[in-house]
Amino acid sequence: DVKVTQSSRYLVKRTGEKVFLECVQDMDHENMFWYRQDPGLGLRLIYFSYDVKMKEKGDIPEGYSVSREKKERFSLILESASTNQTSMYLCASSLEQGARETQYFGPGTRLLVL
Amino acid sequence: GQNIDQPTEMTATEGAIVQINCTYQTSGFNGLFWYQQHAGEAPTFLSYNVLDGLEEKGRFSSFLSRSKGYSYLLLKELQMKDSASYLCAVRDLGGSYIPTFGRGTSLIVHP
Numbered sequence: 001d002v003k004v005t006q007s008s009r010y011l012v013k014r015t016g017e018k019v020f021l022e023c024v025q026d027m028d029h030e031n032m033f034w035y036r037q038d039p040g041l042g043l044r045l046i047y048f049s050y051d052v053k054m055k056e057k058g059d060i061p062e063g064y065s066v067s068r069e070k071k072e073r074f075s076l077i078l079e080s081a082s083t084n085q086t087s088m089y090l091c092a093s094s095l096e097q098g099a100r101e102t103q104y105f106g107p108g109t110r111l112l113v114l
Numbered sequence: 115g116q117n118i119d120q121p122t123e124m125t126a127t128e129g130a131i132v133q134i135n136c137t138y139q140t141s142g143f144n145g146l147f148w149y150q151q152h153a154g155e156a157p158t159f160l161s162y163n164v165l166d167g168l169e170e171k172g173r174f175s176s177f178l179s180r181s182k183g184y185s186y187l188l189l190k191e192l193q194m195k196d197s198a199s200y201l202c203a204v205r206d207l208g209g210s211y212i213p214t215f216g217r218g219t220s221l222i223v224h225p
Contacts, residue, residue, distance in 0.1 A: 004156070033212070040122075042217035043157075043201065058212075090156065101211065102147065105156035 003027070004106035006091055012112045019078040021109050023091030031094045032074035033103065034058075034066060036087040043090065049074055081113045118216035120202050125222045126192055134187045134200050134219045142207030148176050148187045149201040151218070157201055160187070189221075197223045 007022035023032065033048040035058075045058030047066040055066050063085060067075045074093075078085055088110050092103040117139040126132040138146070145164040149157040161169055163178035163185060175188040189196055199220050203213035 035215075040217060043203075043215040045212060045214075048212060102159040102162065103157075103213075105158070107156050108154075 004091055004093055004104050006089075006106040006109050008109050009107060010110050010112075012114065013078075013081050014114050015082060017078075017081050017113075019081050019111065019113075021076040021078075021089055021091075021111070023074045023076070023093075023106055024072055025074075025091075025093040025104070026072065027093070027095070027104075028071065029093035029104075030071075030096050031101075032068065033092040033094075034064075034074065034076045035090045035092065036060070037090055037108070038087050046076065081111075083113050085111065086113045087111060118202055118204055118214060120200075120216045120219045122217070123220045123222070125224060126189075128192055128194060128223055128225050130192050131188065131190050132192060132221065134189070134202075134221065136185045136187070136202035136216060138183050138185075138202075138204045138216075140183070140204055140206040143180055143183075143204070144207045144211075145205040145213070146176075146178055146185050147201075147203040147205075147213055148185075149203065151199045151201060153198070160200075192223050194223050194225070197221060 004025045034046045035043045049055045049068045065077045090108045091106040094101045094103045119137045148160040151157040161176035168177045173190045178185045199218040201218045202216040205213040
């Protein structure tokens with residue numbers, strides 16, 4: 001059974017703080033993704049990674065960066081948190097770039113930036 | 115990119131059947147996913163369609179018409195636990211295998 005875990009379920013930070021969201025998957029998946037989910041906007045892709053030390057921008061990368069130093073771990077970094085980054089953050093992984101490959105999601109981190 | 119449209123909210127009665135529609139526009143279609151997401155939880159995979167027709171999986175079925183840019187998720191014998199958001203996600207041929215998600219349909223099942 002695939003397991004994707006995220007370091008925190010809830011997080012409260014102040015404007016300007018540097019924020020790290022960690023994601024770990026235990027099934028040796030090649031691909032990892034970070035999304036944010038907002039009411040009325042659905043899931044939007046921030047960054048993704050196909051391999052260790054590799055990263056690609058998604059649809060809304062501004063204000064975020066990522067790090068993938070090990071295959072199982074993908075970190076999302078908010079260099080200087082702002083109130084408009086208050087959201088639910090979801091990490092996902094998938095095995096490879098096959099057409100049928102589904103994504104497995106973590107439980108999410110609800111971030112509040114004050 | 116894709117334009118994906120789903121109803122925002124639907125309500126239905128326990129034991130009934132409900133159909134959740136998803137329409138999309140894409141330059142090169144390469145598969146459509148349905149995910150279920152209960153409040154406060156992770157989305158979980160329900161179905162995948164890449165060819166026209168109906169895919170049945172227990173109480174849930176998913177239909178695709180590529181020529182019409184249309185899919186639906188059919189839920190039969192509704193149970194209270196089916197109250198959740200249902201996310202339609204479409205993948206196109208443009209370089210990456212990452213699907214784009216619609217805004218989701220919130221389904222409320224009442225007794």
